[in-house]
Amino acid sequence: xxxxxxxTGMGVITPLGNCIKDFWNAIVNxxxxxxxxxxxxxxxxxxxxxxxxxxxxxxxxxTDDKMDRLDRFSQFALASAYEAVNDSKIDVKKGxxxxxxxxxxxxxxxxxxxxxxxxxxxxxxxxxxDPISIPKVMYNxxxxxxxxxxxxxxxxxxxxxxxxxxxxxxxxAYKIIRDGYAKAMVxxxxxxxxxxxxxxxxxxxxxLSRQNDSPQKACKPFSKNRDGLVVAExxxxxxxxxxxxxxxxxxxxxxxxxxxxxxxxxYHLTFPHxxxxxxxxxxxxxxxxxxxxxxxxxxxxxxxxxxxDSVETDAxxxxxxxxAYSIPISSTKSMLGHTLGASGAIELITCALxxxxxxxxxxxxxxxxxxxxxxxxxxxxxxxxxxxVSLSNSFGFGGNNAVLILKKLNNDEI
Amino acid sequence: xxxxNKSIALFCHVTRFNECLPVKNEKVGKVRVMEEKFxxxxxxxxxxxxxxLKVKGKGTEIKRESTLADLGGDSLSALSIxxxxxxxxxxxxxxxxxxxxxxxxxxxxxxxxxxxDYR
Numbered sequence: 001x002x003x004x005x006x007x008t009g010m011g012v013i014t015p016l017g018n019c020i021k022d023f024w025n026a027i028v029n030x031x032x033x034x035x036x037x038x039x040x041x042x043x044x045x046x047x048x049x050x051x052x053x054x055x056x057x058x059x060x061x062x063t064d065d066k067m068d069r070l071d072r073f074s075q076f077a078l079a080s081a082y083e084a085v086n087d088s089k090i091d092v093k094k095g096x097x098x099x100x101x102x103x104x105x106x107x108x109x110x111x112x113x114x115x116x117x118x119x120x121x122x123x124x125x126x127x128x129x130d131p132i133s134i135p136k137v138m139y140n141x142x143x144x145x146x147x148x149x150x151x152x153x154x155x156x157x158x159x160x161x162x163x164x165x166x167x168x169x170x171x172x173a174y175k176i177i178r179d180g181y182a183k184a185m186v187x188x189x190x191x192x193x194x195x196x197x198x199x200x201x202x203x204x205x206x207x208l209s210r211q212n213d214s215p216q217k218a219c220k221p222f223s224k225n226r227d228g229l230v231v232a233e234x235x236x237x238x239x240x241x242x243x244x245x246x247x248x249x250x251x252x253x254x255x256x257x258x259x260x261x262x263x264x265x266x267y268h269l270t271f272p273h274x275x276x277x278x279x280x281x282x283x284x285x286x287x288x289x290x291x292x293x294x295x296x297x298x299x300x301x302x303x304x305x306x307x308x309d310s311v312e313t314d315a316x317x318x319x320x321x322x323x324a325y326s327i328p329i330s331s332t333k334s335m336l337g338h339t340l341g342a343s344g345a346i347e348l349i350t351c352a353l354x355x356x357x358x359x360x361x362x363x364x365x366x367x368x369x370x371x372x373x374x375x376x377x378x379x380x381x382x383x384x385x386x387x388x389v390s391l392s393n394s395f396g397f398g399g400n401n402a403v404l405i406l407k408k409l410n411n412d413e414i
Numbered sequence: 415x416x417x418x419n420k421s422i423a424l425f426c427h428v429t430r431f432n433e434c435l436p437v438k439n440e441k442v443g444k445v446r447v448m449e450e451k452f453x454x455x456x457x458x459x460x461x462x463x464x465x466x467l468k469v470k471g472k473g474t475e476i477k478r479e480s481t482l483a484d485l486g487g488d489s490l491s492a493l494s495i496x497x498x499x500x501x502x503x504x505x506x507x508x509x510x511x512x513x514x515x516x517x518x519x520x521x522x523x524x525x526x527x528x529x530x531d532y533r
Binding site: 069127128129130131132135 | 497
């Protein structure tokens with residue numbers, strides 16, 4: 001029998017705060033976490049801004065003296081998991097639990113450690129390659145560190161579907177609980193994207209905003225004057241749990257994951273296609289057994305590239321018809337930038353907070369209406385709204401689409 | 415020639431280190447007495463292990479008989495120590511010596527074996 005899956009804990013590391021409370025306060029107030037890059041020299045780079053995290057100290061979270069064995073992305077993952085696990089108050093038994101697992105999403109894993117090892121080899125020689133590079137670089141290291149730290153010995157794997165990684169990870173974790181393979185799953189996404197070679201390669205793709213002089217206004221999803229996405233780093237982690245076991249231990253429940261849809265465009269490596277996106281949304285609605293009329297809020301993929309925002313708008317219109325015009329839609333990326341593999345998770349967390357606080361965070365930097373993007377994007381100011389069902393879109397390079405649907409639990413269900 | 419220079423560099427470094435040791439502070443003075451038991455290579459290996467295992471401030475003193483486990487290290491720490499020894503002394507340590515890195519005097523023995531070869 002299909003188990004019901006609820007969210008009982010959440011944690012984030014973002015350019016707008018390293019805990020749920022700070023993050024939520026910032027996005028409700030429409031703040032931007034985009035700033036000038038300080039992590040490495042960007043002298044001859046055309047893009048000098050990003051959603052950089054400048055106040056993260058791993059030692060502030062852990063007393064573990066081996067944190068230098070973790071790539072920055074794993075540190076983000078572990079720190080967010082720490083908040084999510086504590087928030088859920090789940091029983092972390094000594095000796096471990098086989099009924100709790102981890103599925104994490106990441107688009108580039110330990111890219112920084114990879115680049116560092118390459119630099120050491122090419123500029124200093126073989127002797128200078130860090131012997132811990134492999135366990136730092138490997139994509140599954142984030143998920144494994146979470147398992148090791150908390151003793152979560154159940155199913156454990158890592159999903160990598162570019163910008164949809166976080167959403168796909170949550171979808172897969174949801175299926176593991178729904179089908180009875182685990183009682184609870186730690187899931188979400190993490191990416192430490194600010195590494196020199198990787199960032200240079202992003203610049204070369206020519207999809208980044210070049211508004212270097214006004215970083216906080218750079219990311220303008222759905223606005224006619226948008227000029228590209230802003231790369232950011234971060235992590236979002238959720239504790240998913242079987243409804244019955246969450247109720248048994250009187251856990252605080254943020255909402256129920258009721259639907260997941262996942263498709264691939266089979267079209268182009270970097271251009272989206274409407275058909276794949278439409279089918280992913282339709283599959284999620286079908287899985288959730290709700291109608292289009294039930295959806296109260298859409299957290300858009302909303303990257304602020306010309307093509308993403310218009311194709312996403314078309315996809316929403318194709319699925320929802322006239323109803324599309326009355327659904328509030330907002331882009332969390334307008335404030336954080338694009339945290340790549342973490343974005344799907346951070347955005348589902350945004351949906352969960354919206355359900356619980358009855359506030360929709362805005363799409364900031366919305367300045368000029370675009371005839372190609374003519375829906376309600378909750379421009380510039382947060383809005384009060386009773387939300388029962390929210391939907392979160394994530395569309396990745398490679399044509400990977402993942403859509404999640406979250407529903408408020410009624411009082412009689414708790 | 416390169417290895418000869420490296421030996422000189424190592425020697426100079428250690429000399430400089432001894433000169434820099436503070437003597438006024440009584441507590442530090444005591445440490446100095448203990449450190450003086452170590453020869454140049456031992457002192458260098460000690461510093462390197464202290465740095466990698468972050469021993470300082472934990473109230474743990476590295477002694478000749480100290481094992482990696484005593485100092486809070488594991489097999490991955492052993493790899494980091496091996497790599498740092500190779501960099502510091504400009505030597506190549508073969509795989510079969512890894513077992514000896516498990517304790518302080520073993521690590522020193524391995525270094526002395528290969529540094530001596532190069533001299």
